[in-house]
Amino acid sequence: MKVLLAGATGYLGSYIAKAMLSKQMDFKAIARNPQKLIAMGIPAEQIIEAQLTDRNSLKGICSGFHAVISTVGITRQKDGLSYMDVDYQANKNLLDEALESKVQQFVYVSVLNGEALQHLQICAAKERFVKALKASGMPYSIVRPSGFFSDMTEFYEMAKKGRAFLFxxxxxxxxxxxxxxxxxxxxxxxxxxxxxxxxxxxxxxxxQAIAEAAFNSLDRKAKITYVPNWLRKVVLRGAALFLSKAQFGPIEFFLHVMVMDMYAPAYGQHTIRGYFNELKRTENTAK
Ligand SMILES: NC(=O)c1ccc[n+]([C@@H]2O[C@H](COP(=O)([O-])OP(=O)(O)OC[C@H]3O[C@@H](n4cnc5c(N)ncnc54)[C@H](OP(=O)(O)O)[C@@H]3O)[C@@H](O)[C@H]2O)c1
Structure with missing residues (x-):
């Protein structure tokens, strides 16, 4: 099976690329900045340079591939683009190309509870793409993760500064x-x-347990401040008024999921304690 991977320069996509390399799978990765993939050890001949938000740059890109995996989406706002521009439209551009090339499988990474959270900009865009994918006739898998370890780095950073703030x-x-x-x-x-x-x-x-694990990994006593819900709502309203739509999106998502249970069927081996220790080791090596 020949796989085309979109999103390989990101957190999840980079692990997918590494896993496919170690499994010696037949794949290529799309990037708008190929240097990032070369730095990760992906051979140049396995990299396709393209801009997913520009449909014209994608012509024929899926030709010869059996499957596409896309982890493309905005997590931290960098480009001033909206979730509709990237999480929906960039993925839709790729899907349209995949349909033209008669690709046989499309794996898309959305978010846990995305259907119920469509009042949030990010989920509205992701679920619009999910609907388009389901309606397209393309065989699909929608992966809905709870949250990523990369986001848990925030707890570690708070512990390093000496105080964690929890809602x-x-x-x-x-x-x-x-x-x-x-x-x-x-x-x-x-x-x-x-x-x-x-x-x-x-x-x-x-x-609370995650914050305590972060302090623990740094051999520090946990210091936690609990932020009342009314304050979260005030910040949310203020951010909605004063920030642009693109700037508000990630904050809107964060301030909603931080007060929601977000757990799903369990998979994998990696623990939070192990992750924080890994962050500490990486920092110590860099010193
Ligand atoms: N973080 C979480 O807790 C979480 C939970 C559930 C689901 N998800 C979803 O899982 C997916 C992967 O997350 P991640 O943490 O791996 O994200 P990430 O590290 O931010 O990577 C996102 C990928 O999308 C690409 N991208 C973003 N904007 C683009 C644009 N304008 N044009 C072309 N490519 C663009 C990035 O390319 P560049 O490197 O070129 O910017 C990168 O390859 C996302 O859709 C995210 O919403 C995340």
Whole structure:
């Protein structure tokens, strides 16, 4: 099976690329900046330079591929583009090309509870793409992860600064998943047909437990401030008024999911404690 991967320069996509390399799978990766992939050890002949938001740059890009995996989406706003421009339209451009080339499977990474959260800009765009994919006739797998370890870095950074800020009483539960574990779910999803896969990591933890693990990894006593819900709502309203739509999107998503249980069927091996220790080791090596 020949796979075309979009999103390989990102957190999850890079783990998918590494896993496909180690499994010696036949694949190519699309990037708007190929240097990022070369730096990751992806051979130049396996890289296709293209801009997914520009349909014209994609002509024939899916030709000869059996499957497409896309992890493309905005997580931290960099380009001033909207979720509709990227999470919906860029993926739709790729899907249209995949349909023209008669690709036989499309794996797309959305978000857990995305259907219920369509009042949020990010989920509205992702679910619009999910609807387009389902309606297209293309065989699909929708992967719906709970949250990524990359986002847990925020807890580690707060612990480094000496104080963690949690919303409410800190008892909201999540089971974030490491990119290496989720990459295997995405690759396995190539074999599924017309399915939606809710998935999280092996540990269901409260935000408080995650913050404590971050302090622990740094051998520090946990110092936590609990931010009341009314303050979260004030910040949310203020941000909606004063920020542009594109700037507001990530904040809107963050301020909503930080007060929601976000856990899904457990998968994988990587633990939060192991992840924080990995961050600490990387920092110590860089010193
Ligand atoms: N983080 C979470 O907790 C979480 C949870 C559930 C689902 N998800 C979803 O999972 C997916 C992957 O997340 P991630 O953390 O791996 O994201 P990431 O590290 O930000 O990577 C996003 C990828 O999308 C590409 N991209 C973004 N804007 C683009 C644009 N304007 N044109 C072309 N490419 C663009 C990036 O390319 P460049 O490197 O060129 O910018 C990168 O390859 C996202 O759709 C995210 O919403 C995330």
């Amino acid at each position: 409410g009483d800190g008892q909201v539960k999540v089971n974030p998943i490491h990119g290496a574990d989720l990459a295997l779910v995405c690759i396995d999803a190539l074999k599924e047909q017309n399915t939606s896969i809710d998935v999280g990591g092996p540990e269901v933890l409260t935000h």
